[in-house]
Amino acid sequence: MAKYDVDEVKLRQLEEYIDSIEQKEGALIGVLYKAQEIFGYLPKDVQLFIARKLGIFAAKVYGVATFYSYFTMEPRGKHVINVCMGTACFVKGADKILEEIKKELDIKDGNMSKDGLFTVDTLRCVGACGLAPVVMVDGKVYGRVKVEEVKGILDEYRE
Amino acid sequence: MPLRMELLVCGGTGCQASNSSRVLEVLREGIQEANLQEEVRVLMTGCFGFCEKGPIVKVMPDNIFYVEVDEESARKIVREHVIKGRIVEEKIYKEPETEERLPEQSSIPFYKKQIRIALRNCGKIDPENINEYIASDGYMALARVLTEMTPEEVIDAVKRSGLRGRGGGGFPTGLKWEATRKSKSDVKYIICNADEGDPGAFMDRSILEGDPHSVLEGMAIAGYAIGAQFGYIYVRAEYPLAIHRLRIAISQAREMGLLGKNILGTNFSFDVEIKIGAGAFICGEETALINSIEGGRGEPTVKPPYPAQVGLWKKPTNINNVETFANVPPIILNGAEWFSSIGTEKSKGTKVFALAGKVNNVGLVEVPMGITLREIIYDLGGGIKGGKKFKAVQTGGPSGGCIPAEHLDTPIDYDTLNALGSMMGSGGMIVMDEDDCMVNIAKFYLEFSCDESCGRCTACRVGNKRMLEILNKITEGKGEMEDLEMLKELAETVKDSSLCGLGQTSPNPVLSTMKFFYDEYLAHVKDKSCPAGVCTELLKYYIIPEKCVGCTACAKVCPVNVIHGEPRKVHVIDREGCIKCGECYRTCRFGAITRK
Incomplete structure (x- = not known):
């Protein structure tokens, strides 16, 4: 096997998953999901590995990985904060919440805090418009968030 | 007991x-x-x-x-x-x-004018227990179809019911089924489009979470009608609860023999698999969705050929939205005439709307087609939050437009909304009040479309971007009159020369706000002011002398020291150096600072 600059154990785990798929045609997105679950993101070498395993061009893997907003090629923080930027949240001031989170975490460039604890992202409508504005931390939904509550929410994850 | x-x-x-x-x-x-x-x-x-x-x-x-x-x-x-x-x-x-x-x-006003067909079981049954669905006449329509009706009769019933696609386009469902039925092939597919990406819309999510079997039953009936053996549900990754409940529903239906081989002992076999999307709005477009299920980039392709002829894995494929499928079983059970007796001449039945924004009762409503916007917003929605003044209602998400107060009494259906420069879309309905700036709202939707454009067509990829730049200029107070003309021309070009629905409709929020709220654009461009007080760069802060008590709080927080005044005397803001951060506005306890 060619040498890949990533964690060997994790790569083995991914290989087992790919080997277990019967219908390899059309499986790419599912494989990328699994890879991101294992590695936390999609490093270049993992994409290369997937391309060779599935017998498709690396360009196709890269093309798909960059097309969908779910996939990321940057390492992510331990906790992922998502601020909903759907219309209902937007008209209720989601941008101010996002600003406050970034201020609180001292994030100026990019979207990860320096200690690697948090990644801040936005997403398009979680469908909880009745609770706008909405913030999600690791899948837990916080509704009707006020700027003054941001610190308290982040503190829950800081221990 | x-x-x-x-x-x-x-x-x-x-x-x-x-x-x-x-x-x-x-x-x-x-x-x-x-x-x-x-x-x-x-x-x-x-x-x-x-x-x-x-x-x-x-x-x-x-x-x-x-x-x-x-x-x-x-x-x-x-x-x-x-x-x-x-x-x-x-x-x-x-x-x-x-x-x-x-x-x-x-008796609660929120529910009074509702007729719940697609949402019939939501809030009534336990969605994780198939027996509760069956006890509410679930799978009875499938049984009737398999034992008493030919596929042609099923298609005929759906055609006569007048059901149109609830995902946004409004194409007659029966015609779509018929076209797929007529395509000759040994393998055909049914796809349920549950990629509900419109910001502010959550109808499909609620149906999947509250009554997943109704969608499975609708899909199986469609499968029988067009001759498909297999179906996919393409659902957003952002809806984990919906995915969880669908998984349970599919396995329970299989156990009961309501999915799988020889359903109810007939020779009809049909099974369903879930495909999870990876966050691309464009995948709501049917050809893009097919590309995504095949594992590729979700870019749309030219139609024709339509999916009914060449679809998933090049086989004839019928794609309907969640709410459309949920409507099918009641149509079979109660008859096409019952369904077509509800609604308007060209839009039959009901529509589920996700009512959100500045309205008192946020939530999900299912109302007959032809109800007026006023009834939805004021009777069901309980009016505008905080007694503010209604400004506009946005329907159809990034593909739709903003409808002003003078059209509140329009009976809504697919065609009347189109005529107003908006559209039904999947059913998002966002209410806006006097504090919302319509130029900023147009910008918000355009940012969305720029993000989500797949980049295939130049008009959509570049045109939307150029439009966004113009709107940025306008909201920053640097707009000129030529910009408004340019904006309109670009909008029409993008509409005319994009391949898929995203590009063809992405200029709608701009065009409709320009049509109904042109005075706001003029205020931004000519007077360099934002009437709603939203666009920060255009705001000017004033101290109302009558209200100022001279507490000095504002002067203390001002980061650039442009607020002057003696203690206990009226303060003044020197607007020359003001950076419009708004700290003074937030700090003043006497309401003495205003901005416009």
């Missing part, structure tokens, strides 16, 4: 975020303690739709509707209502105007 009472707890995403799972536990604990578990049952249902007042708990057969239930009131409901039969008054919905308590769901 026979069962004497059921407590239905809303398990929709909205109520769960307000802790309804904990309410459910507390209710169960209380009933356990009172040793009533034999006669009182607590179950989690799908969304009741009244998200504004969640968590909701409904007590049956007493038909009492409790709102905003927390742990403490849950204990009280057990103590008072369940054990002693006394209603917990303070948790009954209070009509804001008359202050009257309305204990019955159907």
Whole structure:
């Protein structure tokens, strides 16, 4: 096997998953999901590995990985904060919440805090418009968030 | 002990975020303690739709509707209502105007004008238990179709019902089925489009969470009608609860022989698999969705050929939206004539809308086609929050437009909304008040379309970007009159020369706001002011001399020291150096600072 600059154990785990798929045609997105679950993101070498395993061009893997907003090629923080930027949240001031989170975490460039604890992202409508504005931390939904509550929410994850 | 009472707890995403799972536990604990578990049952249902007042708990057969239930009131409901039969008054919905308590769901104004067909079981049954669906006539339509009707008769019934695609386009469902039926192929597919990407829309999510079997049954009926053996549900990754409930529903249906080989002992076989999207709005477009299921980039392709001829894996494929499928079983059971008796001449049946934004009762409503916007916003929605003035209602998400007050009495259906420069879309309905800047709203939607454009067509990829740049210029106070003309011309070009629905409709928010709120654009461009006070760079801060007490608080927080004045004397802002940060505005306790 060619040498890949990533964690060997994790790569083995991914290989087992790919080997277990019967219908390899059309499986790419599912494989990328699994890879991101294992590695936390999609490093270049993992994409290369997937391309060779599935017998498709690396360009196709890269093309798909960059097309969908779910996939990321940057390492992510331990906790992922998502601020909903759907219309209902937007008209209720989601941008101010996002600003406050970034201020609180001292994030100026990019979207990860320096200690690697948090990644801040936005997403398009979680469908909880009745609770706008909405913030999600690791899948837990916080509704009707006020700027003054941001610190308290982040503190829950800081221990 | 026979069962004497059921407590239905809303398990929709909205109520769960307000802790309804904990309410459910507390209710169960209380009933356990009172040793009533034999006669009182607590179950989690799908969304009741009244998200504004969640968590909701409904007590049956007493038909009492409790709102905003927390742990403490849950204990009280057990103590008072369940054990002693006394209603917990303070948790009954209070009509804001008359202050009257309305204990019955159907008497609450929010529910009064609703006709629930697609949402018929949401908030009534336990979505994780197939027997409850079956007890509500579930899978009866499938049984009738398989044993009493030919595929042609099924298609004919759907055609006569007048059902049109609920995903946005409004294409007649029966015609779509017929086209796919007529395509000759040994393998055909059914796809359920559950990639509900419009910001501010959550109808499909609620159906999938609250009544997943209705969608599976609709898909199986469609499969029988067009001759497909297999179906996919393409659902957004952002909807984990919907995915979870669908998985349970599929496995239960398989166990019961309602999916899989030889359904109900007939020679019809049909199975369903879930495909999870990876976050691309464009995948709501049917050809893009097909590319995504095949594992590629979700870019649309040229039509024709239509998916009905060449679809998934090059086989004939029929794609319908979640709500469309949920409408199918009642049409079969109650007849095409029943369905077509509801609605307007060209739009039959009901439509589910996700009512959100600056309206008192945020939530999910299912109303007959032809109802007016005013009825939805004021009668069901309870009017505008905080007594503010209505400005516009946005329908159809990034593909739709903003409708102003003068058109509030338009009876809404697919065609009237199109005529207003908006569209039905999937059913998002966002209410905006006087504090919303329409130029900023147009910018918001355009940012969305720029992000989500797949980049294939130049007009959409570059045109939307150029339009966004112009809007940025305008909201920063650097706009000129030529920009407005340019904006309009670009919008029309993008509409005319894009391949798919995204590009063809992405200029709608700009065009409709320019049509109905041109004065706001002019104010930004000519007077360099934002009438709603939203566009920060255009704001000017003033101190109202009559209200200023000279407490010096504003001067202290001003980061650039441009507020001057002696203690206990009226202060003044020197606007020359003001950076418009708004700190003084937020700090003043006397309401003496204003901005326009």
